């Protein structure tokens with residue numbers, strides 16, 4: 466049996482997430498490159514009584530990956546295992562990054578039906594927190610999963626799906642790395658397709674009054690409201706037969722590099738002088754890009770986020786979008802929060818995954834952001850208070866203050882999830898302090 470040392474590549478490692486808000490010092494970080502190595506590490510942790518946390522791309526804002534013991538990255542378990550083009554399915558290694566996955570699938574004429582707004586996450590990390598995009602006819606990325614292979618705390622390797630170990634499957638798709646190490650993911654796919662993306666400026670009220678039409682008229686619709694203003698940016702994407710518009714290096718530099726640089730510089734100004742937030746938000750609202758782009762779906766969903774921030778996002782019943790945004794607008798006006806990042810508003814179809822925030826409800830998702838290094842607590846706390854009055858469920862990968870006491874009541878299958886967890890990980894190998902607080906009420 467291999468021991469942890471055989472696959473250790475760094476020790477006394479200091480790890481931090483993308484935004485820098487979570488820092489942890491695991492004793493070791495391991496990079497297994499086969500399922501057998503994953504099993505060996507798990508068995509070795511069991512023998513030593515060590516905790517094990519798995520990390521994807523570290524793009525969650527919550528300390529899900531934090532551990533003082535063993536941190537495991539599946540960066541070496543990446544790529545396609547097999548593809549069934551006729552069946553439109555593929556099995557992929559769990560560490561595969563979404564960007565790589567998109568290109569690999571495209572090569573076979575296949576694509577994921579929907580994605581979030583970045584593509585740097587690992588497929589296992591993305592599904593484990595319920596990562597989603599927008600589009601009322603599409604569920605979270607986890608709903609694209611039709612089979613999983615997991616290494617449990619016992620070292621057993623289990624394949625599960627709707628028909629094989631179905632309870633494990635319903636618990637595992639959104640499971641925060643708390644049930645075991647996902648090593649393979651089988652996905653339901655669609656043929657590659659091109660989309661046209663359009664962005665424009667719209668008064669917030671006009672947008673809120675037309676939500677049903679905008680949602681119905683477009684495959685993917687979302688909007689951003691600029692705090693301290695009454696303006697929004699609306700974005701939509703629809704399938705098209707038009708040819709891909711190739712973006713020159715010059716245009717890429719203007720659109721991505723310059724836009725991010727300018728926004729980064731303005732954000733730095735806001736950090737040093739928070740009273741400027743209002744002006745910067747207004748400036749952004751006045752300069753909403755009016756654009757149209759055509760590309761293959763996997764390239765169009767993703768944007769590059771070069772300016773770092775912290776974020777809270779809540780899932781609400783879909784019908785609550787309008788009134789919630791209006792209440793947020795009123796609260797921002799009253800409390801004059803120093804915030805210049807826009808509020809992101811999306812729609813997602815309900816699902817049947819036990820810990821999915823979209824469990825059994827068609828959903829609105831509202832996200833608030835604060836530039837890295839700026840105080841986010843007062844703003845996030847006030848917004849969370851509003852979200853909670855709407856029966857909001859927090860995005861597992863984003864900042865929130867809910868714990869077992871309140872979470873249990875939000876999820877009808879909460880106890881079933883905990884029952885399965887107790888069976889597959891009786892010693893709590895896959896828990897850390899943060900998950901303990903999420904799962905166990907304080908005595």
Ligand SMILES: Cc1cc2nc3c(=O)[nH]c(=O)nc-3n(C[C@H](O)[C@H](O)[C@H](O)COP(=O)(O)OP(=O)(O)OC[C@H]3O[C@@H](n4cnc5c(N)ncnc54)[C@H](O)[C@@H]3O)c2cc1C
Pocket residue numbers: 483484518519520521522523524525526529530539559560580581582583585586587588589590591592593594595596597598640641642643645646647648770860861862863
């Ligand atoms: C700039 C930015 C943009 C974002 N945009 C969106 C968006 O559009 N929509 C959205 O919903 N979210 C979004 N997020 C949140 C992000 O998608 C989630 O937090 C996602 O879980 C991060 O994936 P990751 O690969 O970085 O996983 P990590 O953050 O590293 O891990 C997430 C969870 O997955 C578990 N995990 C990872 N790999 C495995 C494995 N092999 N087996 C078992 N468990 C595993 C970890 O233990 C952890 O609990 C964004 C985040 C950032 C920073």
